[in-house]
Amino acid sequence: MSEDTAPRPNSPEARDAASVIHPLTNLKVHLEKGPVVIEEGKGVWVTDNHGNEYIEGMAGLWCISLGYGQDRLVKAASDQMARLPYYHLTNHKSHSPVIDLAEMLLDIAPVPMSKIWFANSGSEGNDSAARIVWYYWNAMGKPEKRKIIAHQRAYHGNTIASASLSGMHYNHASFGLPLDGFLHITPPHHYRYAQPGESEEDFATRLADELDALIEDEGPETVGAFFTEPIMGSGGVIVPPPTYYEKIQAVIRKHNMLLIADEVITAFGRTGNMFGTTTMGLEPDMLVCAKGLSSAYIPISALMINARVFDVIAEESDKVGVFGLSFTYSGHPVSAAVAREALQIYAEEDIVGHVRSMEPHFMGGLKALRDHPLVGEVRGKGLVAGVELVRDKTTGEAFDPLLTVGPYCNDRAEDHGLIVRAIGDTISFCPPLIINKNEIEEMIVRFRKALDDTLDMLITQGQIAAT
Ligand SMILES: Cc1ncc(COP(=O)(O)O)c(C=O)c1O
The missing domain is CATH 3.90.1150.10 (Aspartate Aminotransferase, domain 1)
Structure with missing residues (x-):
């Protein structure tokens, strides 16, 4: 529909404009323009x-x-709906689709991972990762090590924590975000952010120095983690220059921080490897994937967690009594069955x-x-x-x-x-x-x-x- 065509009365477009709120849309313009x-x-x-x-x-x-x-995904959903449309994972319960899916994800993980946490969206995956960062450092006896750094122009989602992680103006403006303790550094976009004549290598070094200086300024004992999209999507498809991640990861290691790869866009083949982590040479402690996990046929996200983190949070949950993160639909059997089928298709169809x-x-x-x-x-x-x-x-x-x-x-x-x-x-x-x-x-x-x-x-x- 061209931009100046107002919806006809009672058309689906007019009914939509009269009833639906649209994300990432100018709500006022939408009333006139419709979908x-x-x-x-x-x-x-x-x-x-x-x-x-x-x-x-x-x-x-x-x-x-x-x-x-993709008929196979449709069938996977309907078969699972008929067999077991719902079960939860709390209180030591489980079901086959989620067990299969967790094993499949651990098998293809780009770096050694220990366990999988399931949620319903990329936002919830990142939100869970931020919560686990805090849980981890509490368990390690360093409760003050809770600041988290990400990129300006990053998009990590829209729950309160993931919107705070995001570096987008529109996620923060008029919402009173980001929350305290979420910090943002220059995005690794040479074309827009390099100084005149600065080579890609020098640009990467300067950004790594900027990260180091920010951590020193804040106090390394207060900075717990760094989140990154291997290739930034919603920020404008930003591919970091060579040596960027090598230099950034050296800073992260020096300050004993956790690294989280947000692979919500880049996982499952998008960048020419199964994971963007491989394409870009990352070694994350946690990895979030969603979207392509079920090829978007049904909501599901997965957070891969390595042994360094899992062993600590397992001990802590024993002290607290339970691991207090929970979603009703975590590892939903229908979503898990669809994702299991999607992973089979990725493999079989190369x-x-x-x-x-x-x-x-x-x-x-x-x-x-x-x-x-x-x-x-x-x-x-x-x-x-x-x-x-x-x-x-x-x-x-x-x-x-x-x-x-x-x-x-x-x-x-x-x-x-x-x-x-x-x-x-x-x-x-x-x-x-x-x-x-x-x-x-x-x-x-x-x-x-x-x-x-x-x-x-x-x-x-x-x-x-x-x-
Ligand atoms: C890199 C990245 N992380 C997280 C999210 C949030 O995922 P969701 O919209 O499923 O909550 C998105 C969504 O576009 C994304 O691109």
Whole structure:
């Protein structure tokens, strides 16, 4: 639906605007504009209620990795619903799907892990990890070691703790967040944050020094953990430069902190390895995954915990009496059965191998857009990428955010039957991992049309000179 079409009375769009609150949406604008109502999906394609077809270039919200119409996942859910639709894990109860799933996750973990904690969303996974950081340091006799550091522009979720971990303005503004004790450092984005002439190596060293200085300033005895997305997603698909994690991890080790990898986007093949931790050379103590774990067919998240942490929290739970974290739906059998089936599909269909064979077409096709007057930087790995639109390609000068160039381009892509996601003026791509070469090419053809429309608009408005 184009941006100036008001919903017809009693249409699904009007009924939605009258009744539904939408996340990450301007609520006031939505009352006028209404939604695009998606009705069905198959493979990488979705169809709206007017019969328009779109390539789903963002796998929904970075999540439906195996695409739409995976009958095996549907069957796994319905079989489990018929057999045992619910059981919980408290008080020494369990069930087969969750036991199988935990073992499968431990088998594929990118670094040795000891146990799996289950929750329902990435936010709850990160929230649980933050709670476990605090529990761990209490148990270690260092209750003051509870500050947690993450990146500005990181997105770790939206519970109170995970929103505090996140470094996004919109997660904090008017909510009175972050909570005390959540600190944020410069994101590892060389294109935007490097000083003039600074090499990637020097930039990485400077950021590691910044982290070290922050910890020294706060007092290392008060800083318990560092959270990172191996590749930052919602912050604009930021791929840290070589040597960044090596240097950052040396600082974390020096100050005896825990490292948590938030792999909610990057796990299960997205970056060309099963885990982004492997792609980026991380050695986390805990690892959070969600989204692709069930290919988004049903809510579930998993927090992998290594022996260093588990052994300590197990002792502490014995002292307290129970481990006091609990969700009614932790390890829900239907979610666990779907995730178990999804992991089987990743393995049987060699999804990682497929991502590797598609990466040159995907990244190569997007990089070819660098010839376009609006494209400043193209960055990514595997099948996740960001294309940053700029006013001046040679200097990287950004557009005034009030011009909303990225959102305009996003809407034009939709007009051309392509769903992407504007993060400011970075257009992000995260298609289902099952996408094929022809679909990648079609996605890029459609995106180039959206870029041309955006350029036309900027020329018409006198923002950019016609060449
Ligand atoms: C890296 C990362 N962590 C955590 C989350 C939060 O996950 P959820 O929306 O399932 O709570 C997201 C969601 O996009 C994410 O991208």
